[in-house]
Amino acid sequence: MDRVRVVHVITRFDKGGSAxxxxxxxxxxxxxxxxxxxxxxxxxxxxxAAVSTPSAESAAAEENMARVQAAGVKTFIVPELVxxxxxxxxxxxxLRIRGLIRRLAPQIVHTHTSKxxxxxxxxxxxxxxxxxVHTPHxxxxxxxxxxxxxxxxxxxxxxxxxxxxxxxMLTGQEKADHLRYRIAPPxxxxxxxxxxxxxxxxxxxxxxxxxxxxPAFPPxxxxxxxxxxxxxxxxxxxxxxxxxxxxxxIPELICIIVGEGELxxxxxxxxxxxxxxxxxFFPGWRRDVPSYMAALDLFVMPSLNEGMGRVVVxxxxxxxxxxxxxxxxxxxxxxxGENGLLVPPGNAAALAAAIRTLYRxxxxxxxxxxxxxxxxxxxxxxxxxxxxxxxxxxxxxxKHVCR
Numbered sequence: 001m002d003r004v005r006v007v008h009v010i011t012r013f014d015k016g017g018s019a020x021x022x023x024x025x026x027x028x029x030x031x032x033x034x035x036x037x038x039x040x041x042x043x044x045x046x047x048x049a050a051v052s053t054p055s056a057e058s059a060a061a062e063e064n065m066a067r068v069q070a071a072g073v074k075t076f077i078v079p080e081l082v083x084x085x086x087x088x089x090x091x092x093x094x095l096r097i098r099g100l101i102r103r104l105a106p107q108i109v110h111t112h113t114s115k116x117x118x119x120x121x122x123x124x125x126x127x128x129x130x131x132x133v134h135t136p137h138x139x140x141x142x143x144x145x146x147x148x149x150x151x152x153x154x155x156x157x158x159x160x161x162x163x164x165x166x167x168x169m170l171t172g173q174e175k176a177d178h179l180r181y182r183i184a185p186p187x188x189x190x191x192x193x194x195x196x197x198x199x200x201x202x203x204x205x206x207x208x209x210x211x212x213x214x215p216a217f218p219p220x221x222x223x224x225x226x227x228x229x230x231x232x233x234x235x236x237x238x239x240x241x242x243x244x245x246x247x248x249x250i251p252e253l254i255c256i257i258v259g260e261g262e263l264x265x266x267x268x269x270x271x272x273x274x275x276x277x278x279x280x281f282f283p284g285w286r287r288d289v290p291s292y293m294a295a296l297d298l299f300v301m302p303s304l305n306e307g308m309g310r311v312v313v314x315x316x317x318x319x320x321x322x323x324x325x326x327x328x329x330x331x332x333x334x335x336x337g338e339n340g341l342l343v344p345p346g347n348a349a350a351l352a353a354a355i356r357t358l359y360r361x362x363x364x365x366x367x368x369x370x371x372x373x374x375x376x377x378x379x380x381x382x383x384x385x386x387x388x389x390x391x392x393x394x395x396x397x398x399k400h401v402c403r
Contacts, residue, residue, distance in 0.1 A: 003035040004392065005106040009097060009120035011083050011113050013040040014061045015260075015285055016229060017310040018137035021170075021194045021384075022112050023064055027071040028195075028385035037074045037104055039097060040065065041081035041116070076100055083115055085149070090119060098123035107401050108392055113137050118156050125163040130401045133391070134160070135168040136178075137194075138307015138328060157183050165395050168388075170194045170308040171329035190391060193332075194308050195384025198376055200290040201317035217295055222359055223254045224298045227289060227311045230261030235302035235325065237263075237270055241348035242302075242355060244274035250359055256281045258292050293318045298358055298365065304345045306330050313379045316372030321365040323354045333379075339372035 008026050013019045026036050040061075069075055078100075080093035101109060101123055110133040111120035117134045124132045136157075161167065161184035169175040169191045179186060217223055224243065228234045236257050243255040255276065257267065264282065271280035286292055293299070299315035301324040308329035315322050316333070322340035324330040334340040341358065343350040358365045377383070 003031075003033055004108065004396065005035045005037070005104060006108040006110060006392070007037045007039060007101060007104055007106040007124075009039045009081075009109065009111045009116045009123075011041040011081055011116040012061075013038075013064050017194065017308065018113050018135075019064060020310065021135070021137065023068060024195050024197065024381045025110075025385065025388060026068060026073045028381060029389065031072055033389075037076065037106070038068055039076045039078050039081075039100060039120075041083070041093075042077055042079040081116060081119065085115075090115075094119050094123055098126050101127040101129060107131060107396060108133065110135070114153055114157070118160050121160045121163045130399045131392070131395045132164050133166050133168060133395070134164050135170070136174070136307070138170060138174055138305070154181055154183070157181075161188065164188065165399075166190055166391060168192050168391070171332040173329050173331055174307055177328075192384055192387045192391070193379045194310050194313075195381035196310050196313040196317070196376075196379050197381050198313075198317040198379075201293060201314050202373070202376075204290060204294045204318040217254060218252075221252045221254045222250055222298075223256065223296050224300055224355060225256030225258065225292070225296050226300050226302065227258040227292065227314075228301075228303075230257070230259050230263040230267060232263065233304050234259075234261075235304050235346065236267055238346060238348045238351055239300055239302045240267065240271050240274060240276065240280065242352035243280070244271075244276055245348065245352050246355060246359075247275070247279065249356070254279055254281070256283070256292065256295065258283055258286055258289070260285045289314065290318070293320065296320055298323065298355065300351070300355070301325065301330060302345075302351060303327060303330070309333055310379075313376055317376040319369040319373045321358055321368035322372060323351065323358070333375075335371075335375075339368050339375055 008022055010022050026038050029036055065075055078093055078096050080089050080096055097120055106129060108131040109124035109129045111117040112135050121132055121134060167184055167189050169189055170193060172191055175189050175191055226239055243253060246253055268282055293314060299320045299322045301309055301312050303325050306328040312322055312324060312333045322334050324334045324340060324342055325345040326342040327345050334342055336342045341354045343354050
């Protein structure tokens with residue numbers, strides 16, 4: 001039996017959760033059964049991000065492409081495919097993607113994120129692809145776009161859903177959001193949690209509080225932190241405000257914010273203005289994320305919206321209690337009082353109160369960390385790949401395509 005040809009399309013293949021999800025999918029599918037291709041935009045950044053962090057974003061994209069190619073996945077760069085709306089460039093992206101799809105003749109096209117999803121699904125339909133799958137990866141309705149742009153994308157998503165056989169939601173909350181906006185009928189949705197490579201985090205023990213070799217984290221410190229793109233929707237400014245408000249009663253507090261993005265300088269200046277001084281650290285993008293996770297006493301996810309929050313799963317696997325905003329897919333990960341605490345989004349006072357509560361109760365933190373570690377395997381990469389494989393096979397049978 002010939003292998004099933006699958007083409008994946010994504011706008012930005014850098015350090016974000018959607019890129020990592022796509023990487024794990026294209027490299028995790030059994031090469032004996034699937035012939036996998038990846039079409040990716042050249043950068044996908046907005047102007048501000050490109051100016052502030054060109055090397056970090058470009059290096060991340062190049063590294064990811066090299067990893068995919070090393071795994072035997074054939075890749076194609078589509079320079080016209082970028083995140084901002086640009087009608088003429090978008091038209092050229094459509095034509096190029098449609099040409100590639102016609103040449104590759106896949107049985108399945110699987111698109112990722114909004115921009116690639118709209119253009120890629122239209123191209124797949126135009127090329128007569130039998131099975132079309134789309135994963136939005138959250139953030140379609142609010143957060144990254146203004147009100148007008150969000151309404152525009154909602155309209156486009158409704159239209160594109162008619163060209164789609166299944167929409168993969170990362171969480172039950174994301175499915176509920178799509179149903180509320182009437183993006184597609186209920187039977188078009190399937191929930192498949194974004195898979196995470198858990199092994200490096202499961203090796204961390206509760207006792208691994210911080211790397212002994214790092215002088216920034218003295219043994220008597222209380223270390224809190226977050227990991228993610230430095231952008232407004234991630235809410236890092238609220239974490240800084242909460243941490244600064246706690247310094248008087250928790251003088252040993254240290255706050256680490258790992259990541260890059262357009263707000264790097266603004267957040268550093270904000271930390272200085274709040275009097276954080278040497279208590280706030282911005283190490284940028286790091287390959288040794290497990291080491292930084294091990295350095296934390298408490299993981300904080302202060303996002304204003306989140307499709308799922310893969311880094312929260314990593315924190316859970318590392319045995320860390322989590323404080324997270326009560327938004328989006330984070331509700332699927334953090335059970336309030338069991339493996340962490342949920343707080344209202346954009347509320348530094350509530351964030352500070354939750355940090356204070358768990359600072360004062362190390363035993364509760366440890367129990368929450370243990371509960372999170374037991375919950376984490378449900379979000380493994382292997383579990384995700386198994387469900388995606390089953391979905392592909394079921395859709396091929398429904399469409400009477402091979403198998």
